[in-house]
Amino acid sequence: MAALLLFLACVVGTQYFTILEAQDPSQLSLDYYSKSCPAAEHIVRQEMECAVRQNPRNAAIILRLHFHDCFVQGCDGSVLLDDTATLIGEKQADQNANSLKGFDLIDKIKVKLEAECPKVVSCADLLAIAARDAVILVGGPYWDVPVGRLDSKTASLEKANIDIPTPKQGLFTLISKFLVKGLSITDMVALVGSHTIGVSRCVNFRERIYGNFQLTSKFAPASEIYLTKLKETCPMEGRDDNISPMDYITPIVFDNAFFGSLLRGDGLLNSDQKLTSLIGFQTTNLVIKYWADPIAFFKQFSDSMVKMGNITNPEGGEVRKNCRFVNT
Ligand code: HEM
Structure with a gap:
């Protein structure tokens, strides 16, 4: 069995290997894409630069998108999934509907990433890096983004309605919503x-x-x-x-x-x-x-x-080709 696993790791590479595993935050690292997609961060930064130069609001939009992703099932790109015949996404949740934006920008960045290194960089990582860049581009601090998140194969409208804080809630409710996320x-x-x-x-x-x-x-x-x-x-x-x-x-x-x-x-x-x-x-x-x-x-x-970015989805997942849909 060990020999078979080693063989698979050599043939298909570690990226595909991790797809089989459940996700734990300690799996995230700073050099996760250093061999499989060294240009990943640069590509995200370039696209974010264009977007924020065009409209500084894009920085806020992407930062919030990452927050709403992480608060529902962990940072697993679940917020990016469209509704389909077989999946109910989170886009219609109370705090998201008519409010969250930036999905086209994420698609644009994903297309660039897929052209450079197909099926390597997860949508959840894309979003975490883009949120960091968003903050820097409008004058905020820099931080290194640990990467290696997987994209979920599910979403939860119910959790989105419960877990995302709302402006009407009292201070203790708000605090407890953060505490339960660690x-x-x-x-x-x-x-x-x-x-x-x-x-x-x-x-x-x-x-x-x-x-x-x-x-x-x-x-x-x-x-x-x-x-x-x-x-x-x-x-x-x-x-x-x-x-x-x-x-x-x-x-x-x-x-x-x-x-x-x-x-x-x-x-x-x-x-x-x-x-x-x-x-x-x-x-x-x-x-x-x-x-x-x-x-x-x-x-x-x-x-x-x-x-916040280290809240992972223990279910694991995949690297989506298109951030709006689970791979077929
Ligand atoms: C107590 C917790 C929070 C509450 C109740 C809250 C609530 C809200 C509300 C109601 C809006 C306006 C949405 C709209 O009118 O469409 C908003 C916008 C925003 N929130 Fe929060 N938020 C919270 C925490 C956070 C956190 C933790 C982040 C990021 C880490 C964040 C980032 C943003 C950003 C950047 C915007 C502006 C989005 C835009 O311009 O499109 N918020 N938030």
Whole structure:
């Protein structure tokens, strides 16, 4: 048996070999593609550079896509699967429908990767590398991305509806959603710092601007103009898909201004503003820390992104040819 396995490893290569195995995070490594696809990271970076230059929002879009991938079954590309006759994907989940974007960009990068090294680089790895590049390209920190993830053969609409945090949830629920994924309160606050880029739709911040401020806090008095503008963008009824940046100070730069806004009471999402609520003394202290010390924020953000990226799907999987479909 051992001789047969060795023979197979030599003939078909280790890439195909791992397909048979269940996945454990310790299998991820920095040099996984160093022989099988040395150009992989370069290809992803080039495509991300073009996309972010064309529209900086693409950075936010890809970062969020990676988060929504990792929170459902682990970082296994399940979020990228289309609905088919035999598979129900996650794209119609409450927090994803009409909201997640970037699937065409992922397809474009995958086509380039397949042309260079067919069936070698998983969609889940593509997304993890692209998310890292997204952050750097808008001024954020660099981190090495451990790779070797496999793409799932399944998706879970149900888990997507349960596991992905929503802006309406209370602080303890939000914290517990991170804890069950192995992410601490420190990881959560740093990762929510992603809201330093990107936008929210009106439907997700209406309650915050018209609602009961006792649940969170009033917008800073100096922010009357900001609040008026938000109400113009987002009336009491209708225009649900109108958008506003979550960090109105530096909306397309990955920096720590978002934390400053929270401390003033100018968080756009209820869930963001709750980080500084009275019950959240630990989260408040972290917000204060990351506002005072951008280097500490960048360091923690990088570490937490690696931690989130290491949530693997124990079921294992395959390297998809097309990120939207399981291989036939
Ligand atoms: C407490 C946890 C979180 C909640 C409740 C939350 C909620 C949201 C909501 C409601 C939006 C706006 C979506 C829309 O209106 O269509 C959003 C956008 C975004 N989120 Fe989060 N999020 C959380 C954590 C995270 C984490 C951990 C990351 C990344 C690691 C992240 C990255 C982003 C990004 C980059 C955007 C902007 C996307 C764009 O511009 O298209 N979020 N989030």
